[in-house]
Amino acid sequence: MKVFSSSISFESKKENHLIDISIEVEREVRKSKIQEGVIFLFAVGSTCALTTIEFEPGLQKDFPEFLDKIIPAGKYHHDLKWHDGNGHSHVRASLLKPDLFIPFSKGELQTGQWQQIVFIESDNKPRTRKVEIKILGE
């Protein structure tokens, strides 16, 4: 059993930017030389999250529009105190959660063919972001 530690960094655009990180995740699995195991991804920060989605143009609009609908920008206790206008960003991130793991076998991710790994920027301004990575396996 081995532990491989790594991270990926990138620039996000503002709010509701979905970033497909599947290629980067596959690359980290390859770098680890681990064949059978699990890759653990963790979005650092309280206004972003991770999930999987079929990364096609329609859903890249549908999913953010859903978030806009159930958690609209507006009046939050957080904003009254901190005046950064991103109360909704925090609520969205806490709902979606920052952690996501993907199993892999023979060095290949076991996601479905139409199932990509996405980082969701929920903050109301562009950010430099980091996803911490641990790979456990043999």
Add this chain to the structure above:
Amino acid sequence: MKVFSSSISFESKKENHLIDISIEVEREVRKSKIQEGVIFLFAVGSTCALTTIEFEPGLQKDFPEFLDKIIPAGKYHHDLKWHDGNGHSHVRASLLKPDLFIPFSKGELQTGQWQQIVFIESDNKPRTRKVEIKILGE
């Protein structure tokens, strides 16, 4: 430390079918012969998900009705492009996420007495489904 790899497959009924996979998950832990560790479950595909629930007839209706309410079938950008009418299925799956882990001790799952492990079919037609499994522990 050991790694045990496995999977379970089953047929789902259409949309909003909740399938209790607790027995199958327990069986995989037993087969692994690992006593202390974590079982990692991953629903393959972009229109299904995993969570835990008290698996009784009332909640088997309540949870899908909640999903129908906040993410109704209808007009999605995804559907305009692909015409398969399952845009809402994708949004539900991305919200609920495909990954779930359960810790275990002395070979027994550490879930609560009223906390079963469920697969949620969100697609609008029956599917053959697979949950990929990795168990890490000793």
Add this chain to the structure above:
Amino acid sequence: MKVFSSSISFESKKENHLIDISIEVEREVRKSKIQEGVIFLFAVGSTCALTTIEFEPGLQKDFPEFLDKIIPAGKYHHDLKWHDGNGHSHVRASLLKPDLFIPFSKGELQTGQWQQIVFIESDNKPRTRKVEIKILGE
């Protein structure tokens, strides 16, 4: 590679009580003497959940208010059968999910500066709660 097993217990207040367990989680990582790895947290029970949030007074109201809005207390099939009035508590817990992992390096959690680990009590009465813990790493 090592496996460290543990748990934390505490009393919750009623519904919508957010409890910051970051200090306890850090303490368990320290106790494990593992330097590089992942801590796996699992909320036992079907009416509670785990996530991360910026734990400040505004969001401690905003997040529960969001849950109250999208999953209000009221008429659920679960309640008609069991008469405990907590159908919404179950739906909330299944939406948020009981599992959360945090990676750590050199014995330090890799969460962001404003990203605390929270237990969410969704039940409609105070409970004695337990979070099961496994730490895997080296």
